[in-house]
Amino acid sequence: MTPALIRPALITCDWGTSSLRAYLMAADGQVLATSASGQGIMALDGVTFPEVLTAIAGGWARDHGPLPVLLSGMVGSRQGWVEAPYARCPAGLPDLAAALAEVPAQPGFGRIAIVPGVLKDDDSAPDVIRGEEVEVLGALARLGVAEGLFVLPGTHSKWVRVEAGRIATSATYMTGEVFAALKGHTILGRMMEEGAFSAEGFRRGVEAAAELEGPGALLGRLFSLRALGLTGRLAGADSADMLSGLLIGAELRDASAGEPFTLVANPALAARYAEAANILGLPHARAPEGCGPAGQHAVAKAAGFI
Amino acid sequence: MTPALIRPALITCDWGTSSLRAYLMAADGQVLATSASGQGIMALDGVTFPEVLTAIAGGWARDHGPLPVLLSGMVGSRQGWVEAPYARCPAGLPDLAAALAEVPAQPGFGRIAIVPGVLKDDDSAPDVIRGEEVEVLGALARLGVAEGLFVLPGTHSKWVRVEAGRIATSATYMTGEVFAALKGHTILGRMMEEGAFSAEGFRRGVEAAAELEGPGALLGRLFSLRALGLTGRLAGADSADMLSGLLIGAELRDASAGEPFTLVANPALAARYAEAANILGLPHARAPEGCGPAGQHAVAKAAGFI
Structure with missing residues (x-):
């Protein structure tokens, strides 16, 4: 069986702040082709949303007819193409499918809609995710489970708890962004030397996180x-990764609290988080790749796209 | 009795990164005159250290003869005039007096020396202070005590524990610098509106800190x-001070752990920290003003300057 014999049925796209990735899928969710672009919603540079969609998926539409398109991620934010108001926790496939934001028809394409983000509507510590809900639902599909604690690390690390197949709650740790701000804009950055990943520095940071109390x-x-550097106890080449280990270790201790969790991340970031979890003795697993398109396919199916 | 009848005996100067303040003192520590400048050690703009000293205190030396000069603060760091290597904890007046760094003789002045900073020499979490040791010793003199927990808030908040008249240990909280980095260089800053101090925002931040665990x-x-802002629960005008309250509250809870502490700070910053301590129910007191020159006088006396 060659891809030519499988009929494309759906286009999906994870459209974030700085980039986007589109998939051409069969009705059963098999990915037939992918396409990527740097034109995230904050990097459009004067190009319009329809123009980007045509550039990244117009060829598929020309070849295979007016396929439906499901978009997820920041493209549904207030700064996106069409705002897709947040669904509220608990939110599962039917909830997201029922809350899609419809995009005006575009020549050559079928129905176009955007998956809403999910809001934890709490008076004192609310939280929001947008795009990650699709990846988590994809992880459920790939793993064949209906509950668990999932983390999607990054600039903003998203921790998502699933119960009975629905996103029950979420929490965001600004670990990556705090790291960048501390490295780039405090005295800590002064001692840091650029270079390869320092496993030793990272380990020391995670171990320091293990000792934190309060x-x-x-x-x-x-x-x-800084004081370790001043007293000759920390090399410049180790200090950035020590800071990274300290922050990631603190995040992991707090967010997981010892409960097993599943990492949904690219291999490099997953490796870093898994290493920190190992040092801390925290039980964890890695999700298989492809959770994003798997989740988009599941939402599309629940919404009657296919 | 007018100042003219009291003989000046000493010049002292707190010389920091961004500014300096000099005092003309009588032998008993009475401050007869003060002088200030923006030429901190990182703001010299091509002027030399001797030129700044002459500009700020040369008139006193001309009028009253070659007075001795005691300097404290970052002027003794590696980037300063002459490096004054750190004294180690525990460090009291005799220890600092014995470790002064001598500055080459300058025309018109007597002996010139710099007070060393203090190092908590710990393999895993060392700490350093430079300048604050003088203020804390001055607070002891002003309060007539020989022990206690002192905080000198600021860009780097310094917590100093004194036992039997000596600095026993210290810890630095990067609260002010972390606030500036988060406000200026993360998504949190986007929602913040400049304006007057928001007591309501600050209170909400401290109360949020009170709920933190782990x-x-x-x-x-x-x-x-950010999520409070997105959901209409936090106004832009309140958000900077809420962040400030969150960070200061976390610092106070951790550093004091409920033990009474004494604030050594300018009135505005002392008021902010005292307010947070009140909300958290943490016992505290404020040191009287003038701890800096009082500490310099005490060191000068211990070192035989007067």
């Missing part, structure tokens, strides 16, 4: 990296 | 400010 301890521990 | 909770709570 909610303000992190603020107090940051400066010790 | 060492990574702060990383997780930061994003909730």
Whole structure:
């Protein structure tokens, strides 16, 4: 059986802030082709949303007819193509499918709609995710489970708890963005030398995180990296990854609290988080690749696209 | 008795990164005159250290003869005039006096020396202070005590524990610098509107800090400010001070752990920290003003300057 014999039935696209990735899929979710672009919603540079869609998926539409298109990610935010208001926790496939935001018809394409993000509507500590809900639902499909604690690390690390197949709650750790701000805009960055990943520095950071006690301890521990450098105990080449290990270790301890979790991430980031979890003795697993398109396919099916 | 009848005996100067402040003192520590400049050690703009000293205190030397000069603060760091290697904890007046770094003689002045900073020499979490040791010793003199927990808030908040008149240990919380980095260089800053101090925002931040549990909770709570804004629960005019309250509250909880502490700070910053401590129910007191020159006088006396 060659791809030519399988009929394309759906186009999906994970359209984020800085990039997007589109998939041509069969009705059963098999990915037949992929396409990527750097034109995320904050990197359009004067090009319109319809023009980007045509550039990335217009060829598929020409070859295979007016296929339906399902979009997810920041393309549904207030700054996106069409705002897709958040669905509220708990939110599963039927909830997301019922809350799609329809996009005006575009020549050559079928129905176009955007998956909503998910809101944890809490008065004191609310949270939002947008795009990650699709990946988590895809992980459920790929793993054949209906519950669990999932983490999607990155600039904003998203922790998502699933119960009975629905996203029950979420929490965001600004770990990646805090790392960049501390490295780029505090005294800690001054001692840091660019270079290859320092496993030794990372390990020391995670071990420092393991010793933290209390909610303000992190603020107090940051400066010790500077003092370690001043006293000749920390090399410049190790210090950025020590900071990374300290922050990731603190995140993992707090967010997982010892409960097993599943990493949904690209291999490099998954490896870093898995290493920190190993050092801390925290039980975890890695999700298979392809959770994003698997989740888009599941939503598309629930919404009657295919 | 007018100042003219009291003989000046000493010049002291707190010389920091961005500014300096000099004092003309009598032998008993009475401050007869003060002088300030923006030429901190990182703001010299091509002017030399001797030129700045002459500009700020040369008139006193001309009028009153070759007075001795005691300097403290970052002027003794590696980037300063002469490096004054750190004294080690525990360090009291005799230890600092014995470790002064001598500055080459300058025309018109007597002996010139720099007070060393203090190093907590710990393999895993070392700490350093430079300048604050003088203020803390001055607070002891002003309060007539020989022990206690002192905090000198700021860009880097320094917590100093004194036992038997000597600095026993210290810890640095990068609260002010982390606030600036998060406000200026993360998504949190986008929603913040400049304006007057928001007591309501600050209170909400401290109350959020009161609810934090665990060492990574702060990383997780930061994003909730963004989500509060997205869901219409936090005004832009309140959000910067809510972040400030969250960070200061976390610092206070961790660093004081409920033990009474004394604030050594300018009135505005002392008021902010005292307000947070009140909300958290943490016992505290404010040191009287003038701890800096009082500490310099005490060191100068211990070192035989007067």
